[in-house]
Amino acid sequence: MGKNLGSKLIVAGALAAGAAVWAIKPRSFSDKQRNFVPAIADVWYAHRGLHDAGSGLEPQYAAESGEYVALARRMAMKAGYGTADFAGSIAPENSLAAFAAACEAGYGIELDLQLTRDGQVVVVHDEDLLRVAGDPRKIADLTYDELTRIPLFPAPAKPGDAAAAPLSDPVEKAKTAPSGYYQHVPLFSDVLRVVAGRAPLIVEYKFADNAAWNARCDELMEKGDQLLQAYDGAYVIESFHPGAVNWYKEHRPEVCRGQLAEPISLSSGDIKGWLAGLLAFDWISRPDFVAFDWHGGPTPQLKATRWMGAVPVSWTVRSRSELEECDPYFDYHIFEAFVPDEQY
Template identity: 80%
Template sequence: MGKHVGGKLVLAGAVAAGAAVWAIKPRSFSDKQRHFAPSVPDVWYAHRGLHDAGSGLTPEYAAHSGEYVALARRCALRAGYGTADFSGSIAPENSLAAFAAACEAGFGIELDVQLTKDGRVVVVHDDNLLRVAGDPRKIADLTYEELSRIPLFPAPAKPGDAEAAPVADPVAAAQFAPQGYYQHVPLFVDVLRVIAGRVPVIVEYKFTDNAAWGERADELMEKGDQLLQAYDGPYVIESFHPGAVNWYKEHRPEVCRGQLAEPASLTGTGVKEWLAGLLAFDWISRPDFVAFDWHGGPSPQLRAARWMGAIPVSWTVRSADELAECDQYFDRHIFESFVPDSK
């Protein structure tokens, strides 16, 4: 009886292990060959451009972020943005100036795309403008014309700031475009025009709910891809939403696609987030690469995906110490707030 039960347990374990491997299996090599799908270009990727204000420039990283901010400003100036005596932010995150600066420095770029109220594809990370402009309104509730009058990191923001100060009356402030130099949330088509194929780009399709899908999601995918099809330069796409990565699997299999994920606990985040962190939804997207929170480099699911052929890409490494801790687990890196040495 004991041997019989033991055999069943072994069989059940083997079946479970096989199902887990099937679930996280990336795109097959033969499928890549059939569709001539490229790999992720082997370069450093500047998170939201090479920026002098924005994410990652927190007190935690202040000791080494000065060199990074200075490089962003020098490169933005060299690209024709701002002036040397301008005391505010020249190249805030996800701005044309930040992307131009990354190109000048020779770094690849990672960026995020969303839809405005009037259906324009813009480059911005958060679903609102509070952190980057002191304006709590949502991207989906604003037209591009309105966004173009809202400066990113306006005064009193200064180079190296991670967050913008709240604006007292954002609606009134955005009635007219401010005087003088400023950067605003850009159109994706303008960003692609600035990059102009000079460096590779990782394009993240951004959604407020990675478990839902609707007309706006389809609209973002179709419009974003239309712009990329007209673009003459190297790019790959990624998303936390497996449906977005699956969209490329179904509609544009020749494009290199990546599944974004991060470690999650069953008790802390919920079942869906926990399963996503285990890469359990990769069967939907069959990605070419997995962009994973750098803290999760040693995780069994990432190691298994790498063993089966997925390229692991870290996000977001913010210091040389963090790089040293995770480098052995990843083949590509998305970085900010420090200047990496060339590999």
Template identity: 70%
Template sequence: MGFGKKLLAAGAVAAGAGVLAIAPRPGFDKSRHNVPGILDVPYAHRGLHDAGSGLVAGYEQESGDYVALARKMAVKAGYGSADFAGSIAPENSLASFAAAREAGYGIELDLQLTADGQVVVVHDADLERVAGDPRRIADLTYDELTRIPLFPAPAKPGDAVAKPLDAAAASAPDGYYQHVPLFSDVLKEVRGHVPLIVEYKFNGFDWSDRDDELMEKGDALLRAYDGPYVIESFHPGAVNWYKQNRPEVNRGQLADAASFGTDKKAATEWLAGLLAFDWLSRPDFIAYDWHGGDSPQVRLARTMGATTVSWTVRSSAELEESAPHFDRFIFEAFVPSRY
């Protein structure tokens, strides 16, 4: 039986156990391992960016100030220039992380492995949305990624322009652009100035040797890093990896209120949304879709001592609505405080 099937079966049993299933890491264990808390700052989703996630219809009222701040701070950090017509700091780029650092925001980011085993910072499994390139991160080397611009002009702020698969560049384009960065380079850019929320990304709920490789290599970089960070994942196996191997690290379970379906994947996601797998990971914090802050499982976890973190808040109105239910928040598309 694969890990995903085992997880589904165990989750069904744990869901019936209710309170025991949802309970976070106990306080005595936090004290024994001297686990730090999540620093109380706003966390910029995939950095402070001027192209990418969240810059979509419905958020125009505040996103203009957000984009202007991202560009201003990126230029201040030495990226691009104020008169550059294209994107200066696309999501999950070195420029976007430098911009968040300059603004004093914490940073949320995502880790994956390239074909040649490099730990890179990128959210999607492929480059279709961020570069118009349908190839998968797992099938590309880091050297290949350095030649692919993120959100190349002309592009909509929320999506790149799609191009044929055979249009992939054999060499780096001329002029300024940002590409998928190495995690090691991101850590050098941040330099411990602001706290990080580091998400380990996976394709579903199964587990492979490659997933072990991501955990081991990502953690090795974090062990050598001198700065505040916490880790999180939708996969309870990744959070459990930290429970078993790095109990001194603050760990978080990502989840949302997925609707129940008839296939294995939908059922597993539904149970994960109920926090039914927290018995496995015993997280320190719950990172939940901001819409679900008032759900029974999130309220119960918070009552039992879990810190709650909302994702992804995209307006002042959403922040006001969700704030009573969460202790920290991840944001984009609006400026939560003036600079």
């Protein structure tokens, strides 16, 4: 009886291990060859562009972010955005100025795609504008025309700020465009025009719910890809939503595709998030690379998928000490808030 039970447990364990390996297996080498899939470019990737206000500029990174903000402003001005005497943000995150600055500095770019209410593909990270513009309204509820009148990080925001101050009456303020220099949420087509092949792109498709799929999701995929097909420059795509990465598997197998993920504790109660962090849904997307939270470098699932051929990309590294800690586990890095040294 004991021997039979032990044998069954061994077989069950072997089957579970086999299923886990099958689930996280990346795209095969033969599939890559057959579809002439390009490799992800070997550069540093500036998170949401090289920016002087926005993501990553929190107090805990202040010791190094000053150099980063100064570089972002200098490169943005070199590209023709803003002036040295402008006291506000010249190149806020995910703006044309931030992307131009990254190009001038020689970095690749990571950026985020969403749809406006009128079906325009724009580049913005959050579901709403509260953090980046002080406006609580959602991107999906605004037209692109409305977005052009909403400045990113308006006064009293200053260089190095991580968040904008809430506006007292955002609807009224957005009725007319403000005077003077400002950046707003850009069209993806305008971003592609500004980058113009000068920097490789990591293009993330963003969704409010990474476990659901609807007609708006299809619309974003189709319109975003249509713009990329007309673009003459290097790019790869990624998403937290395995359905979005699968869309490229089914429709554009020649594009290098990546699965975004982060390790989530089972104690959080988010079962789907926990499974996604284990890369358990990679069987849907069969990615070429895995963009993983830099804290998760040592996790068994990332080590296993790397061993099977997936390229590991870290997000988002915000200091030299974080880089030193995670560098052994990743081939490429998405960074912000510090200026990477050549040694890394």
